[in-house]
Amino acid sequence: MGLGMKMGDVLLYQNELGDTLKLKLIAGTKPSVFQGYIIIANNHFLKNYPSSSGSNIFLVGGAAENETAIGEELQLVFRDYGWEMESAAKRLVEFYSVTNTYLSIFLALGALGLILGTVGLAVILARTILERRREIALMQAIGFTKKSVFKLLINEYSLLLLSGVLIGFITAVVATLPAFLSTNTDASFSTVAIVVTLILVNGVVWITGLSWFSLQKKSLINDLKTE
Incomplete structure (x- = not known):
């Protein structure tokens, strides 16, 4: 719970008469517009706060x-009472604004990591x-054609790429699963799918390009002289 308490705990309030009011938590609500409220x-409310003029x-509900x-x-009918109306969706978004901000920051850091990873992947592959x-x-x-060597390099590095992406994907899903299961967050599986696709495409492009370029050198056979 947001209060850092569990079912069965007791909250102490002071009522309008100055007496200590003990409220036992018997249930909680899922993320809703009641977040931050004690229901x-x-x-019982009027008994402890008799001067309350009514609901505010x-x-x-409506389509x-x-x-x-x-x-x-409603604004027209209750304009003399300081009526303010807010949609439930907007209120829930405000509740989760901090969480969504953190997710946006991590997404930006992830994009930066993708850029740095692109450079790092190219350097490691080239070396x-x-x-x-x-x-x-x-x-x-000994008789291997350029095509067969090219396929061998592609298969080896693609396997490493897929293994790395799979491990990273599993750990990321485990870490962010609560956010994805929440209905009040901007996080979406489509965003993750796009990022994973970009990583795979980026890796395949570098693997294919560098492998092909390495086989175009005319001095490959001459490298045997230094073996």
Whole structure:
């Protein structure tokens, strides 16, 4: 619960008469417009706060397409009472504004990580292929065609790419699963799918490009001389 308490705990309040009011928590609500409120029976509330003039919060139901018309009508009827109307969806978004801000920050950091990862992937692949130039030259010398070597490199590095993305995806889902299960967050599986797709496409492009480029060198066979 948002209060940091559990069912069965007791809240202590001071009522209008100066007496200590003990409220036992017997249930909680899922994320809703009642967040931040203690719900008690009306007769108990009036007993402890007799000067209360009545309700000052109302829940209004209606079709979504009639929301504007309902709001205008109620505003007209209750204009002398300082009427303010707010949609339930907007109120829930305000409750989760801090959470959504953190998610936006992490998304921005993720985008930055994707950019840095792109550069890092290119550097690592280039260095790895450079270190394997003698191995590649040896395979060509014993009869491997450029096409077969190219496929071998693609398969090896693609397997590493898929393994890394899969491990990262699983850990990320476990860490952010509560946010995805909440109906009041901006997080969506489509965003994750787009990011994962970009990572895979980026990796495949670098793997394909660097592997192809490494096999275009005319001096590969000459690398055997230094073996």
